[in-house]
Amino acid sequence: MLTYVIRRVLSTIPLLIGAMYLVHVGVSATSDPLASLRLCLPRCQEGYDRVVEIYELDRSIWVRPFAWFGDAIRGDFGKSEALGEPVGNVLLERGLNTAMMAIPAFLISALLAVLLSVYSARRQYSKTDYVLTGFSFLGLALPTFFVGLVLQVFWGVWFPQWTGMKPFYTGSMRTGSVLELLQSITLPVLTLVIVSVAAESRFGRANMLEIISSDYVRTARAKGLSESRVIWKHALRNAMIPLVTLWALDFAALLSGSVITETIFSWPGLGPAFVIALTKPDLDLVMGITILAAVIAIVFNLIADLLYGWLDPRIRFD
Amino acid sequence: MTFLLDVKGLNVRFRTEFGLVHAVNEVSFSVSKGETLAVVGESGSGKSVTALALMRLLDRTALIDGEASFEGVNLFTMSEKEMQKIRGARIGMIFQDPMTALNPVFTVGDQIAEVVLIHRDCTKQEAKTRAIEMMGLVGIPDSRRRVDQYPHEFSGGMRQRAMIAMAIANSPSLLIADEPTTALDVTVQAQVMEVIRSVQESIGLTVMLITHDLGLVAGFADRIQVMYAGQLVETAERDRIFYETRNPYTRALLDSIPSQLGVPGTELKTIGGNPPSLLSPPPGCLFQPRCVHATEDCRMTRPELKSVGQNHLSRCLRSSDLGVLR
Numbered sequence: 026m027l028t029y030v031i032r033r034v035l036s037t038i039p040l041l042i043g044a045m046y047l048v049h050v051g052v053s054a055t056s057d058p059l060a061s062l063r064l065c066l067p068r069c070q071e072g073y074d075r076v077v078e079i080y081e082l083d084r085s086i087w088v089r090p091f092a093w094f095g096d097a098i099r100g101d102f103g104k105s106e107a108l109g110e111p112v113g114n115v116l117l118e119r120g121l122n123t124a125m126m127a128i129p130a131f132l133i134s135a136l137l138a139v140l141l142s143v144y145s146a147r148r149q150y151s152k153t154d155y156v157l158t159g160f161s162f163l164g165l166a167l168p169t170f171f172v173g174l175v176l177q178v179f180w181g182v183w184f185p186q187w188t189g190m191k192p193f194y195t196g197s198m199r200t201g202s203v204l205e206l207l208q209s210i211t212l213p214v215l216t217l218v219i220v221s222v223a224a225e226s227r228f229g230r231a232n233m234l235e236i237i238s239s240d241y242v243r244t245a246r247a248k249g250l251s252e253s254r255v256i257w258k259h260a261l262r263n264a265m266i267p268l269v270t271l272w273a274l275d276f277a278a279l280l281s282g283s284v285i286t287e288t289i290f291s292w293p294g295l296g297p298a299f300v301i302a303l304t305k306p307d308l309d310l311v312m313g314i315t316i317l318a319a320v321i322a323i324v325f326n327l328i329a330d331l332l333y334g335w336l337d338p339r340i341r342f343d
Numbered sequence: 344m345t346f347l348l349d350v351k352g353l354n355v356r357f358r359t360e361f362g363l364v365h366a367v368n369e370v371s372f373s374v375s376k377g378e379t380l381a382v383v384g385e386s387g388s389g390k391s392v393t394a395l396a397l398m399r400l401l402d403r404t405a406l407i408d409g410e411a412s413f414e415g416v417n418l419f420t421m422s423e424k425e426m427q428k429i430r431g432a433r434i435g436m437i438f439q440d441p442m443t444a445l446n447p448v449f450t451v452g453d454q455i456a457e458v459v460l461i462h463r464d465c466t467k468q469e470a471k472t473r474a475i476e477m478m479g480l481v482g483i484p485d486s487r488r489r490v491d492q493y494p495h496e497f498s499g500g501m502r503q504r505a506m507i508a509m510a511i512a513n514s515p516s517l518l519i520a521d522e523p524t525t526a527l528d529v530t531v532q533a534q535v536m537e538v539i540r541s542v543q544e545s546i547g548l549t550v551m552l553i554t555h556d557l558g559l560v561a562g563f564a565d566r567i568q569v570m571y572a573g574q575l576v577e578t579a580e581r582d583r584i585f586y587e588t589r590n591p592y593t594r595a596l597l598d599s600i601p602s603q604l605g606v607p608g609t610e611l612k613t614i615g616g617n618p619p620s621l622l623s624p625p626p627g628c629l630f631q632p633r634c635v636h637a638t639e640d641c642r643m644t645r646p647e648l649k650s651v652g653q654n655h656l657s658r659c660l661r662s663s664d665l666g667v668l669r
Binding site for chain 2 (some may be wrong): 254
C-alpha cells in the first residue's frame with residue numbers, strides 16, 4: 026500500500042515537469058513583456074536592459090523554463106508583477122480563500138448528490154423524480170455565470186432584506202465577523218453547489234438504478250434485510266465506486282479556483298488571480314497557479330484511487 | 344395431511360407499456376414438509392416468477408393475487424415488515440447466477456453472518472462462528488480462513504455453496520432454489536445438488552427446485568410440476584411424470600433431453616415454434632400451435648387441469664383418448 030503511494034507520487038514527477046515546461050514555453054511564446062518598453066526605446070534603454078536581464082529574455086524560450094525550475098526547487102516561485110507580492114504568498118493567501126469556498130461547496134454537493142440519486146433511483150419515474158431530473162438538466166444546461174448572476178440579483182439585490190446576503194464580497198477576510206463571512210460566502214457556494222450537484226446526481230442516479238436491479242441487491246432482500254439496510258449498506262457502497270472519480274475531479278477543480286464564480290462574486294481566490302495573471306501576462310503567477318492546480322489534481326486522483334481500493338476489494342495495490 | 348406451503352389461484356401480471364403481461368395464471372400447488380418439489384418448464388414459463396412472487400421480491404410493476412399459506416400464515420396479506428421476518432429466516436432462497444448474487448464489496452463471511460445477525464439475538468462473534476459452521480456444512484474447505492475472503496476469491500461452485508450457506512443459516516423450513524445449477528459446469532452441478540441434498544437431510548428441509556433441466560430433476564425430486572406459458576400443465580410423482588406422461592408438452596420436453604445412448608448422427612429433438620405471447624394469449628390450448636396431437640377443438644377450447652390418476656393432474660383436452668404418451 027505504502028509502496029503503491031510512493032510509486033504513484035514518484036511517477037507523477039516527470040508528468041509535472043513536462044506540464045510545467047510546456048506552460049512556461051507557451052506563455053513565453055505568446056507574450057512579450059518588452060512590448061511597451063520597445064516603443065520608447067532609445068529613451069528607456071536602461072529599463073529595457075533590466076527587464077531583459079531579469080527574465081533572461083536574451084535566451085531562447087526553450088531554455089528559459091530551466092531557470093524557473095532551478096528557483097522553484099529552492100522554494101522561490103518568483104514575484105507576481107501584477108499583484109506586487111511574492112507568488113508563494115499569493116498562492117497561500119488566495120488558495121486559503123478558495124478553499125474556504127470550495128470545501129463547503131464540495132461537501133454539500135456530494136451529500137446532496139447521494140441523497141438525490143438514492144431518492145430518484147428508488148422512486149424512478151415518480152413525479153418527484155421527473156422534477157429532480159428536470160432541475161438537474163436545467164443545472165447542467167445553465168452556464169455558471171448565469172446561475173451566479175441570477176442568485177446575485179435575486180438574493181443580493183432584489184431581496185437582501187430577507188436573508189441579508191451580499192451580492193459581492195467587500196470586507197477583508199481577516200477582520201470580518203463570522204456573520205459577515207457567511208453573508209458573502211453563501212451565494213457563491215450555492216452557485217457552485219447547484220452546478221456540481223446537477224452533474225453528480227444525474228450520474229449517481231444512473232449508477233444507483235443499475236445497482237438496485239442487480240442480483241446481489243435481490244439477494245440482500247431475500248435475506249430479509251429492511252429496505253433501508255438494503256439501500257444504504259448493500260447498494261450505496263457499490264454505487265459510490267464510480268462517483269468517487271467524479272468527486273475527485275470536481276473537488277480538485279474547485280480547489281484550483283473557480284474562475285467564473287469567484288470573479289462574479291469578487292471573491293479574492295485563485296480564480297480571479299489566474300485571470301489577472303493571464304491577461305497581463307504575469308509569467309511567474311501563471312506558473313505558480315498552474316503548478317498548484319497540477320499538484321491538486323494529482324493528489325486527488327491518488328486519493329480517488331486509494332478510495333477505490335477501500336470501497337472495492339477487487340482493486341488491490343499490492 | 345397439512346402442507347408446509349399451499350398456494351391457491353396465484354396470478355402474477357406485469358404492467359408494461361404495451362398492456363398487462365399474464366406471467367402466471369391460476370397456479371395452485373402445495374408442498375408437504377420434507378419433500379422436494381421440482382418446477383420444470385422452459386424460459387418464460389413463469390416458474391421463476393412464481394418463486395419470486397412467493398418471496399414478494401418482484402418489483403412494483405407486478406400485480407399478484409391469490410393465496411399462499413405458509414406455516415399457517417398468508418404470505419400475500421402480511422405487511423412488508425412481517426415478510427422480512429420470513430425471508431432468510433423461514434424461507435431461504437438461492438439464485439441462478441452465483442457470480443453476481445453475492446455482493447462484491449463485502450466478505451463472504453460478513454454476508455452469511457449478516458443474515459444470522461438480523462434474525463437472531465446474538466453477538467457479531469456468534470454470528471461469525473455460525474457462518475464458519477455453515478460454510479463447513481456446505482463443503483467449503485478451510486472455512487475458518489475463507490470466511491474473511493471476498494466473493495471474487497471464490498469459484499462459481501464455491502460461491503453457490505456460500506449462497507446455500509446463507510440461505511440455510513437460520514435453519515429455514517423451506518428452501519427455494521431458482522435454477523441453482525444453470526450457470527455452473529456440469530461436474531460442479533452435481534456437487535451443488537449433492538450439497539443441497541445433504542443439507543436437506545441434516546436439517547429436514549423442504550425444497551422447491553426450479554429448473555429447466557429434467558435430467559437434474561430425475562435424481563432429486565419427489566414430485567414434479569411442469570409449467571408452460573404461465574400455467575401448470577402437469578403435476579405428479581416423479582416416476583409418473585417420466586414413465587406415465589400424460590401431457591404432450593411434458594412428453595416433448597422429455598424427448599428433448601439429449602440421450603447418451605442415441606445413435607451418432609441423429610439430430611437432437613426440439614420443440615418447434617415459440618411460446619405464445621402472454622400479452623394477449625390466444626383462445627384455446629396455449630401449447631396447441633406446437634403440439635403434434637393438436638386438433639381443431641384444441642384451437643377453440645382452453646383445457647382445464649384434470650385428474651388423470653393418483654395425484655396426477657394434466658391440462659390436455661385429449662388426455663383420455665391419448666392415454667400414456669411415449
